[in-house]
Amino acid sequence: MWSTTIWRKTWGDQALLGLSFAVLWAAFPWIYIGLSAQIEMNAFQDVLLRAIPEDWQKMSGVPFSEVATHVGRVALAFVDPVVVLTATVWGVTRGSDAVSGQLERGTLEMILAQPIPRRTLYSTQAIATICGGFCLCVILYASIFTAIQFGPWAGKVNPLQFLPPALNVFGLMVCMSGLAAGVSACDSYRWRTIGILCAFYITSLLTKLVGRLSETLNWAGYLSVFNAYEPQQLVGGEWSDWQLLLQYNGILIGIGITSYVIGGYIFSKRDLPAPL
Amino acid sequence: MIVETQNLSKSYGPFCALEDCNVAVDSGEIFGLLGPNGAGKTTLLRTLLGFIKPTSGRASVAGFDCYSESVRVRQSTSYLPGEARLFRRMKGQQVLDFFARLRADCDRRKCSEIAERLQLDCRRQVSRMSTGMRQKLALSMVLAIDCPLVILDEPTANLDPSARAEVLELVLEARSAGKTVIFSSHVLSEIESTCDRVVIMRRGLIAHEQSITTLRKRHRIYAHLNGPRCQIPESLSDTISVVKESSSEITLESTDSLTRVLGWLSNLQLSELKIEPVGLSAVYDHFHREDNSQGTATSLFHSESSPK
Numbered sequence: 001m002w003s004t005t006i007w008r009k010t011w012g013d014q015a016l017l018g019l020s021f022a023v024l025w026a027a028f029p030w031i032y033i034g035l036s037a038q039i040e041m042n043a044f045q046d047v048l049l050r051a052i053p054e055d056w057q058k059m060s061g062v063p064f065s066e067v068a069t070h071v072g073r074v075a076l077a078f079v080d081p082v083v084v085l086t087a088t089v090w091g092v093t094r095g096s097d098a099v100s101g102q103l104e105r106g107t108l109e110m111i112l113a114q115p116i117p118r119r120t121l122y123s124t125q126a127i128a129t130i131c132g133g134f135c136l137c138v139i140l141y142a143s144i145f146t147a148i149q150f151g152p153w154a155g156k157v158n159p160l161q162f163l164p165p166a167l168n169v170f171g172l173m174v175c176m177s178g179l180a181a182g183v184s185a186c187d188s189y190r191w192r193t194i195g196i197l198c199a200f201y202i203t204s205l206l207t208k209l210v211g212r213l214s215e216t217l218n219w220a221g222y223l224s225v226f227n228a229y230e231p232q233q234l235v236g237g238e239w240s241d242w243q244l245l246l247q248y249n250g251i252l253i254g255i256g257i258t259s260y261v262i263g264g265y266i267f268s269k270r271d272l273p274a275p276l
Numbered sequence: 277m278i279v280e281t282q283n284l285s286k287s288y289g290p291f292c293a294l295e296d297c298n299v300a301v302d303s304g305e306i307f308g309l310l311g312p313n314g315a316g317k318t319t320l321l322r323t324l325l326g327f328i329k330p331t332s333g334r335a336s337v338a339g340f341d342c343y344s345e346s347v348r349v350r351q352s353t354s355y356l357p358g359e360a361r362l363f364r365r366m367k368g369q370q371v372l373d374f375f376a377r378l379r380a381d382c383d384r385r386k387c388s389e390i391a392e393r394l395q396l397d398c399r400r401q402v403s404r405m406s407t408g409m410r411q412k413l414a415l416s417m418v419l420a421i422d423c424p425l426v427i428l429d430e431p432t433a434n435l436d437p438s439a440r441a442e443v444l445e446l447v448l449e450a451r452s453a454g455k456t457v458i459f460s461s462h463v464l465s466e467i468e469s470t471c472d473r474v475v476i477m478r479r480g481l482i483a484h485e486q487s488i489t490t491l492r493k494r495h496r497i498y499a500h501l502n503g504p505r506c507q508i509p510e511s512l513s514d515t516i517s518v519v520k521e522s523s524s525e526i527t528l529e530s531t532d533s534l535t536r537v538l539g540w541l542s543n544l545q546l547s548e549l550k551i552e553p554v555g556l557s558a559v560y561d562h563f564h565r566e567d568n569s570q571g572t573a574t575s576l577f578h579s580e581s582s583p584k
Contacts, residue, residue, distance in 0.1 A: 105364075109327070113353075116350075275361050
């Protein structure tokens with residue numbers, strides 16, 4: 001049973017956050033490419049290849065010689081904290097609002113007192129969050145496209161090469177929002193849901209780094225969801241890049257959707273506590 | 277029977293919030309729920325709405341199971357939670373618009389009329405409303421829904437006296453319109469003046485069920501005995517009983533119309549006669565006051581009590 005009223009309200013709830021992230025992601029590629037262009041390529045290569053120890057270079061996921069190109073430098077924008085954290089914050093904040101956020105505010109009681117099935121409320125929120133994330137990724141890619149086409153590196157880089165990395169960002173958003181919604185469906189406090197997701201995020205990040213830096217603990221990297229977030233490896237726009245994207249996004253979106261489904265099941269069965 | 281529960285129980289680990297609760301509410305009546313905090317009133321109401329899965333037993337509203345068919349139950353129900361939390365970023369009018377769009381049976385025009393009767397300024401943002409104003413806003417929505425059952429969990433809490441009176445008036449109007457109202461409150465006078473029937477809950481149990489009509493007929497008669505001890509005639513033995521008697525004083529209790537009793541009393545050698553209605557507070561105190569006198573109260577409530 002679909003409810004247009006709930007759909008509109010959910011978009012209203014995420015409008016301000018979405019708008020501010022849209023502005024950030026619209027501006028970020030222009031600023032990033034503008035600032036990067038001020039550093040000469042030779043100087044950049046010197047810093048990158050000489051100053052950073054060889055062991056640490058493993059962390060980039062791609063050879064540093066590739067990073068030290070125009071394409072590589074644009075690709076680094078996708079692993080910049082501005083993009084990664086914004087994608088994560090979108091997923092965690094919207095996902096955590098699915099159940100525990102509304103329970104904590106006490107508004108869930110008034111909505112569910114109406115003849116609205118729990119699954120309608122939950123799935124509407126999930127779809128709106130995923131669509132919102134997709135819109136943000138479209139804005140990010142559009143901004144990268146225009147910043148390349150009309151910016152200082154016009155003609156040096158093909159902007160179509162960055163479509164797979166942008167879709168990988170979308171995969172990360174679905175994964176984080178699904179995980180957050182799954183935890184939210186079991187919880188009654190949003191602060192705790194966010195805390196659990198932050199712990200998960202940090203653990204995943206550290207696991208990935210440990211896997212990268214230690215040969216004996218190489219397997220640990222596969223335990224991290226960030227193992228499937230490698231936008232810098234997807235730059236190129238060749239068939240192999242799309243295949244790799246399919247693999248990575250299959251993992252990320254698969255985890256996200258599975259978590260959404262499990263969360264939906266838990267939410268439909270659980271007792272709802274009175275407003276706290 | 278619009279609401280029926282059969283041995284309804286809800287436990288949270290070792291704590292039993294509701295135990296073997298059997299309630300039957302007739303269509304068109306105002307049914308009161310009384311009890312101190314933690315007695316199980318809200319748990320019972322939330323179980324009816326399908327927010328809570330019963331540990332055992334079952335509950336139905338309009339013939340639909342409250343848990344497995346909760347959407348259909350909520351189609352027949354309008355519910356005001358104990359603490360109405362609304363969308364803080366919206367204005368009062370937007371909240372009413374939202375619920376009117378959400379439910380086809382919610383009359384937006386009636387929402388405004390009720391809000392006006394409750395003297396609520398709906399142009400204000402919810403985040404800038406007081407608790408009482410938010411309660412009025414929720415009531416404006418809940419009471420404007422055209423459905424057979426209205427469940428109000430402490431609807432007059434946080435309201436000023438004039439708004440309380442208006443809410444009680446609206447509840448009576450809902451009954452006149454053929455709706456059933458379940459009404460929980462801590463204010464005994466409200467329950468007594470509004471409800472047709474009341475259950476008193478205690479520690480998750482239905483401690484007593486009382487018809488207000490029957491209660492209104494009950495009176496206590498206090499008198500000073502100037503003559504011999506009085507003997508209750510056979511014809512009045514079913515309506516009057518001795519609650520307390522000493523050599524000089526007597527306390528009687530009448531459970532029916534006073535007309536017949538007064539005739540008998542006039543023939544006795546009594547002075548300082550005092551007749552008082554037995555209010556709901558006496559019934560409530562019996563079940564909730566720690567130091568009540570069990571023997572005294574038993575005579576009062578024997579006919580309808582169903583204590584566990």
